[in-house]
Amino acid sequence: MSGVPIADHALLSDCHTAALVTRDGSVDWLCCPRFDSPSVFGRLLDDDAGHWSIAPAGPYTATRRYLDQTLVLETTFHTPDGTLALTDALALGHNGEKHGHDLGRGVPHLMIRGVSCRGGQVRVRLSYQPRPEYGLLRPLLSPLEGGLTARGGAERLVLSSPVPLRYLNCDAEAEFTLRVGDELWFALQRSTLQQEAPRVWSQEEIAHWMAVTVDAWRVWSKLHQNYDGPWHELVGHSGRVLQGLTFKPSGAIIAAPTTSLPEEVGGVRNWDYRYSWVRDASFTLKALWVAACPDEAADFFSYMTTAAAGAIGPDTPLQIMFGVGGEHDLSERTLPHLRGWRDSGPVRVGNGAWNQQQIDVYGELLSAAHRLEEKLTGIDADTRRFLVALADAAVVRCDEPDHGIWEIRGQPQHFVYSKLMCWVALDRAIALAGVLQAEDRVPGWAAARAEVRERILREGWSEQAGAYTQFFGSTALDASCLMMAIVGFLPADEPRMLATIEAIADRLTDERGLVYRYRTESGVDGLDGGEGTFLLCTFWLAEALALAGRVNRAAEVFERAAAYANDIGLLSEEIDPVTGEMLGNFPQAFSHIGLINAAWAVSQARHRAAL
Incomplete structure (x- = not known):
């Protein structure tokens, strides 16, 4: 049964669709490419309907905020051994003053997640369970250099990951340790089966998308x-x-x-x-x-x-x-x-x-x-x-x-x-x-x-x-x-x-x-x-x-x-x-x-x- 309090969720948006992320770093709701599309992650409504979580492997407490004048979410996990920051966004396609009125145009339909260690060291666990069509489908996961693909129904998901992923059938997971100053970037992109061959995003590219997204929100806020x-x-x-x-x-x-x-x-x-x-x-x-x-x-x-x-x-x-x-x-x-x-x-x-x-x-x-x-x-x-x-x-x-x-x-x-x-x-x-x-x-x-x-x-x-x-x-x-x-x-x-x-x-x-x-x-x-x-x-x-x-x-x-x-x-x-x-x-x-x-x-x- 899904029972995370409604108040424990945060909104991400690219002005095409939205994701809800829990206080524990789990994406429990994502419909793509539109708000009213079938969900890819639906744990909000059923434990078996899919999620994507990144959080410390051991005990922690968490605080969170939106970066100033944005809908970019930062969750900070405090563990006995260190501090981990998780930054989440749905990528926007424009930055710069001249694009301030065009927020949401040219979006890449890309969810980006960054983790950085801000003190000590932290053991991190990633769990990825895509479930397209409101949880009806259990997609086939296939390896890809720098990530993996998930195929099910008429679409394909590409997860870009800088760490090796263990996967079995339709689930994937990883554990890795970050030390102070370490930073890793992950991305998830949807494409239809008819589109060009799937690609993964480099660490530099994902970091750039995050910077563009933060800037786009701030430019829009400045103008409005x-x-x-x-x-x-x-x-x-x-x-x-x-x-x-x-x-x-x-x-x-x-x-x-x-x-x-x-x-x-x-x-x-x-x-x-x-x-x-x-x-x-x-x-x-x-x-x-x-x-x-x-x-x-x-x-x-x-x-x-x-x-x-x-x-x-x-x-x-x-x-x-x-x-x-x-x-x-x-x-x-x-x-x-x-x-x-x-x-x-x-x-x-x-x-x-x-x-x-x-x-x-x-x-x-x-x-x-x-x-x-x-x-x-x-x-x-x-x-x-x-x-x-x-x-x-x-x-x-x-x-x-x-x-x-x-x-x-x-x-x-x-x-x-x-x-x-x-x-x-x-x-x-x-x-x-x-x-x-x-x-x-x-x-x-x-x-x-x-x-x-x-x-x-x-x-x-x-x-x-x-x-x-x-x-x-x-x-x-x-x-x-x-x-x-x-x-x-x-x-x-x-x-x-x-x-x-x-x-x-x-x-x-x-x-x-x-x-x-x-x-x-x-x-x-x-x-x-x-x-x-x-x-x-x-x-x-x-x-x-x-x-x-x-x-x-x-x-x-x-x-x-x-x-x-x-x-x-x-x-x-x-x-x-x-x-x-x-x-x-x-x-x-x-x-x-x-x-x-x-x-x-x-x-x-x-x-x-x-x-």
Whole structure:
């Protein structure tokens, strides 16, 4: 059973795919060549699904950090006889100031690992167990001068190693001693069977790739990391995480690089998050703007509009999510041969929510367009027509029930958040009417906007709950109602809005003060079991409190949520309300987006208070 705590993992990225490395120096998750490709190392989900570990052979303690302004990981092992440093990265292809905006272009699809002895001597053990196709394949290992190859399925892995490897069938291992000043480099590269003959990389070449990668991250950070408000280091790091979750060839930003890390240990709420959600668009664009990533914001918006453009019409609702290359069919299946993290099955690939109706998506895309208004002046006629069609679709579909932002698998409902985002769609479309050359539609959009607003105010409020609630006629609280203040539907200090904020702070939080999405015991989501508190929702609470002028409370809520980042600043989706452990897919873009946006809200609230 795989049971390494989620918090013990670190993210590596080349802006095409990602790896997760444990505190013990084991690569337990790697999909290549894309985020959503089958895993080569999958021990994250099953002990037998493959790993690549490098660590001292004897007892040790370990500390780790990212090298300054990078996603290059350094793990330091302290043993009774010496100190060993392990440096890990997925290689980037560019360095130099002129390439600062091109992070992730020209990557060699190469994982690089360096070990150096920094004191005394250390006996080191290497274990290499590739398992392609989510652990289904046990590849054939063959020797190669300076390394070995692993062949299985339609691809080939080449491991470059400066030390001899003992191997049997599909596993390889080595032990070697390093003394102070010694340094060795290892590399793993994927190629298809149709490509040219495999090659190994020399020590000098691998060391060069590491230097290029460190430099590329630092140049990118220098050009992008200029937020100087409160918690600027957290905001800057979260910006790098979002960059690390970006699929550079298309501009897509994935929700997380993992699948099936559960929302409850032993539960069934295990989903594949290696895709890009329309739902995330407006939140993501705002966070990228705060984190000073305008090019990435424009790329993400272009990806979204391109992926979605052919999938909307009078009888065709907008699809809610896409593959990283813009793929539409994300059909879900289970992998019964994998036990799942801490026996939390089933393990799923694909995501069955791809063909749900969620009417909030129109507002999210138009809100994203509104944030990029200054970059839209030269948009082509097709994009203008698409954005106009989004607003028209919001008019038609705002009266329909849907599955909501949380993608319930129960009966569709008239969710308040979904209606709110239809209002946002129309509000932003009206603001963009000149750019969209759609001034003639403004009267109709304005009438529909007024109608949906009146319905939210009338049917979304519950006297019994003393708050705006999850769906029309419900008394259940839902953290997404905090967005009513964040998107500007109501002032945060308007009496009913403030009552909703306080109700969520008082009745939708655990004893740690972290916020649930909603109470799962209501049964509205059609799933068994429960889930943890949501870090994104807790950051929403901080943002709403800041907008209401409760700046000190907002800062307290922010710090409460941010404190759950692991030792290298990464956030998961949820926190176990009993143990305080991380739950859900990791690292979670939504959580880092929430952190950035909440920090900005507190910064702006402090500025207003000082005037």
